[in-house]
Amino acid sequence: MSAVVTYAPGDNRYEEYPVPALSDGEILLKVRGCGICAGDLKAYHGGIRVWGISEADRYIEPPCIPGHEFYGEVVETKGDVGDFQAGDIICAEQVVPCNECYFCKNGTYWMCTRSAVFGFKEYANGGFAEYVKLPKTSLKHKLPKTFTKEQSVLVEPIACGMHALEQADIKNDDVVVISGLGAIGVSMCNLANLKLPKLVIGLEIRAERAEMAKAYGADLVLNPTACNVAEEIMKLTDGLGCSVYVEASGSPRSADQGLAVLCNHGRYVQMGVLSDLVSADWNTIGDGKELTIIGSHLSAKVYPAVIRGIEKGLIKTDGLISHCYKLADWKRAYETAECDPGAVKVMLEP
Structure with a gap:
């Protein structure tokens, strides 16, 4: 099969790769589409979160096939795979839990200490390929036949956004700020608005994304390069600050900004993968504002809700997939995702 294979930072190769052989309880999926995540781009550029500073703390295990935002058609099964069968259109959650560690046994599988995410391990190769193997312990979900390829690819990123907002525990009197309006951030404007808070504010420097976020439920969007975000938020909140700040940009500057604009x-909520270490005034967090700092990792049991929400029309998807490329054209797809001002979510298809 054709696949994009990662060997080292900056060394992805489009080449022929063996079609995965199945073991008991596994499923072979013919990939129909796979989104490009910011994590895929950071991995390509040698991001420390993925490559570490030595082999001892390296997360990625090359050679491996990237891509965790995939869906496809079941073409082969082996042994007991539940009620999945050839012809089903399904997606899989991005984590491949071990089902043996403390967290898996307690039901918090997304915090599995083995922490295998599709696309970063050779035994959990991802969806930048014609076929992908779904291990026995992976979590699979059938998709409605009415779903478009765009809706199908978006289940994973939207699920990450939904989990982040669940961590935020939004109430109807909250002022919610979402920093970074990529596909997930824009979708979170939609999801946050469904909670009926007092105000949803987006932070974004790209005008196209700002306009989309407004259509998705943001009451207003501030451009951090064009205004003093802290001053504007204080004006909007009678000098108190926002009650919820979701960091979805991965920018260290945004993290510091969040502490400054939050109210007592x-x-x-830290959802974005930060590009560098961040220092903070812990007196602001503790003795100053008594803030609650919450992490958000992966998607945590929300796939069924996201699929229902998209199917009911409550969760929007129009326009979130801005570009689609063939797998062989992965370099251009990466460049578009990184450099095109009009790019929101870019997807690949075999």
């Missing part, structure tokens, strides 16, 4: 007893 505010809730900070």
